[in-house]
Amino acid sequence: MKKLCLDIVLGSLLVSGFTALVLLIAGAPVLAAFQNIWLGAFASTSKFSQVLSVWVPLTLCSCGLLYTFRANLWNIGIEGQVIMGAIGAMTALRIPGIESPVLILTLAFLASMIGGGAWGLLIGILKTRGGVHEIFGGLGLNFVAQAFILWLIFGPWKRPGIASMSGTELLAHKLWLTTPPGWRVATIGLLIAAAALILTWLLLEKSMLGLKLKAIGKNPKAALLYDISPESYYLTSIIIAGSCAGLAGCLQVTAVYHRLIPSISSGYGYVALLLVMLAGYRVILIPFLALFFAGLNVGAIQLPIVLQLDSALSGVIQGCCVLSALFILGIRQKRRQS
Amino acid sequence: MDVLFQHISKKFGSVKALTDVSFTAHSGSIHGLIGENGAGKSTLMKILTGYQSRTSGTILIDSHEVTLDNPRHASKYGIGMLYQEPMDFISLTVLDNFSLGSPKQSQQELRFALESLTIRFGFHLDPNRLVESLTVGERQQIELLRLIHCKTRVLILDEPTTGISPAQKEVLFPALKQLAADGMTILLVSHKLEEVATLCDEVTVLRHGRITHHATAPFHFPDLLTAMFGSIPERKDKEAVRKKGSPVLLMQNIEAAGERHGLQNCDISIAEGEVIGLAGLDGAGQSTFLRLAAGLTLPEHGTIQLFGKKLPRSTKAGKLAHKLKTFFIPADRLEEALFANVSLSDHFSLREKQSPFWHSQKRARSQAKKAISTFSIKAQPDDHAEDLSGGNQQRLLLALLDSLSRLVLLENPTRGLDIRSGHRVWQYLKNELSPKTTIIFSSPELDELLHYSDRVLVFHDGEIVLDSAVTDTSHDSVAAAMTGLDEALQ
DSSP: OHHHHHHHHHHHHHHHHHHHHHHHHHTOOHHHHHHHHHHHHHSSHHHHHHHHHHHHHHHHHHHHHHHHHHTTOOOTTHHHHHHHHHHHHHHHHTOTTOOOHHHHHHHHHHHHHHHHHHHHHHHHHHHHHHOOOHHHHHHHHHHHHHHHHHHHHHTTTOOSSOOOTTOSOOOOGGGSOOOOTTOOSOHHHHHHHHHHHHHHHIIIIIBHHHHHHHHHHHOHHHHHHTTOOHHHHHHHHHHHHHHHHHHHHHHIIIIIISSOOTTTTTTHHHHHHHHHHHTTTOGGGHHHHHHHHHHHHHHGGGHHHHHOOOTTHHHHHHHHHHHHHHHHHHHHHHHHHO | OOEEEEEEEEEETTEEEEEEEEEEEOTTSEEEEEOSTTSSHHHHHHHHTTSSOOSEEEEEETTEEEOOOSHHHHHHTTEEEEOSSOOSOTTSBHHHHHHTTSOSOOHHHHHHHHHHHHHHHTOOOOTTSBGGGSOHHHHHHHHHHHHHHTTOSEEEEESTTTTOOHHHHHHHHHHHHHHHHTTOEEEEEESOHHHHHHHOSEEEEEETTEEEEEEESSOOHHHHHHHHHSSOOOOOOOOOOOOOOSEEEEEEEEEEOOTTTOEEEEEEEEETTOEEEEEESTTSSHHHHHHHHTTSSOOSEEEEEETTEEOOSSTHHHHHHHHTTEEEEOSOHHHHTSOTTSBHHHHHHHHOSSOOSBOOHHHHHHHHHHHHHHTTOSSOTTSBGGGSOHHHHHHHHHHHSOTTOSEEEEESTTTTOOHHHHHHHHHHHHHHSOTTOEEEEEOSOHHHHHHHOSEEEEEETTEEEEEEEGGGOOHHHHHHHHTTOGGGGO
């Protein structure tokens, strides 16, 4: 426990020190920048609810990644899975002739899980059948998904009249997920994210699935002797990850943008990769770190306006967090080994 | 270069691995370091090579005190170690591996150095071959030559004959004697008394981290055994040959790739209840044979029948073998059979045939506890498999073995175990498994093969050259067949 506190203090020092250095080089006021990020994220209910609306997809993607990391898979393809989830949701939302919003939204959620899951499965099949490493398969399919969504927005699903980067036409109001009054985050999104956290914890820590994924992640060769087929568990884990990412994509469409835009995933898949590594692949830390990362993301939005700083600063801070965490853990491990 | 150990102690947390160890390894001699598994031999050698720090005590090399904080320090003093598992780069050639870490020299000079060293020690190494196609024994030879070339003056050998053939042993031993005669200090870590007796000038015995005996050649075996184990392990008696039943494993016209020579023209039938010993030089085909039977390797030609069922030519073969209650324990336990940082009790959960949805830790822990006491595994249910010593890992694997198995395939089951642990493995196999269970095992130890099996198959260069009941053959004819001598075939 003492060691953990020490690590956190040391890590925070490293992160703030390095970020301050970047700011100094950029010639910006260091304290004002930190203050603005904080105020931008937590100064009002509306701002905080915006943070939560980022927290939801980050949490969902992170939960999904926990499964693949457990099986020792590097699911870089999570970005593409978010995009395909959003596309799946949009496909369902565009089905003509269904009146009930509840029915059509339910279909959208299901379709997003299928879209994301299938995109994940594709990476899995490339790996298990063709021997394509999941990093390359995932990266390749991310580009395909990105191209696909652009084609849809500029082609078949373009706005009547003009096709534009601002995306497809807005959804009918009845298809917007409801938010608590004065808040900017969909209730159902929060519930889904919370459920995903609990379910993931149960499955990974308390079920045989979690144990088998761990075993395969550690030693696929030995798994064969226990009659556990690594291939089928690789596929299972990446389908689950894809479905989680797909849900995140669906929520981006139905709760945040209310349309399909080219950058629908907002890079949350990549951020979630960093987040999960920072959490040391533990479910317990995910909600808190996701809140921290979401806060940084939202808080940095106003930096360009107030301080004429690029909002990419939040990315710098997130990157520093992960690198310093890995650095500290690496040192610790090296020490233990000697 | 004399190496003096003075009052060396090492603690891991509260566990004392070494307590007040003092002795001297003299220059120009081979010094044996023997003891049971877990006696502290490896820890002591890791301290000397700078991989582990000592808690207290001093090491003097040529009367100078040395620190040895890291491996580089140690190699600066000319301390080199030949590991039990070769530490090499398998995708590089023999010459590349030899050159790595060698003093800066041109490719030609290095090739010349390698070739002259191979001739000097009577090894047969092709500098251009890829290391992955070599046997453990040959890889060890490269490592040894590299150490000599790097001006190693204190050579540590960790169980050097594990995994190498008797023929390679015949080459290795004179080489070591020659090196000692040239003034090198050699420390031999082993638990094979015969080897120690033939090679060593002096022997130090460790037990539970303390020195219990010190002797110079010639050695008195009963004393060494008492010092190692506290009491002499009882002599094993030849057991009655089991009754043969219906065929369990049938191989027809098998041809398969694997190891150095693969496996050719393999036609064999093995019956229920037989105990089959697979003899052969390292890499002669025994491992391929076992993996074929387990369905883990697929043959290129021919058919394999397990309990009358033909194994499919796909990854389903392993599944079917499993279903027919075939259990395979590979020699490399941590690499192929155990999950390094998974707890013992989780291993028991993973083994469950009908795995429930939820993971019952309580049940697994009680199973693990039971196994720990039955098999006297020195560990707790929550310990990770990687933290166990080799002997304890083997016991864990036996505990995981389904006692209802019908065909048990064991690759070198007593590898890295001392006499007593090895004996216990066999006691378990004979007592706990049904007499109808067929056991097929490979071993580099002829004594073990002849003692425990009913029938031996001798492999040579990927072919079975001798198939005989133990009662109809002898130590000498098996040894001759292993080396491919003709008289064994007559």
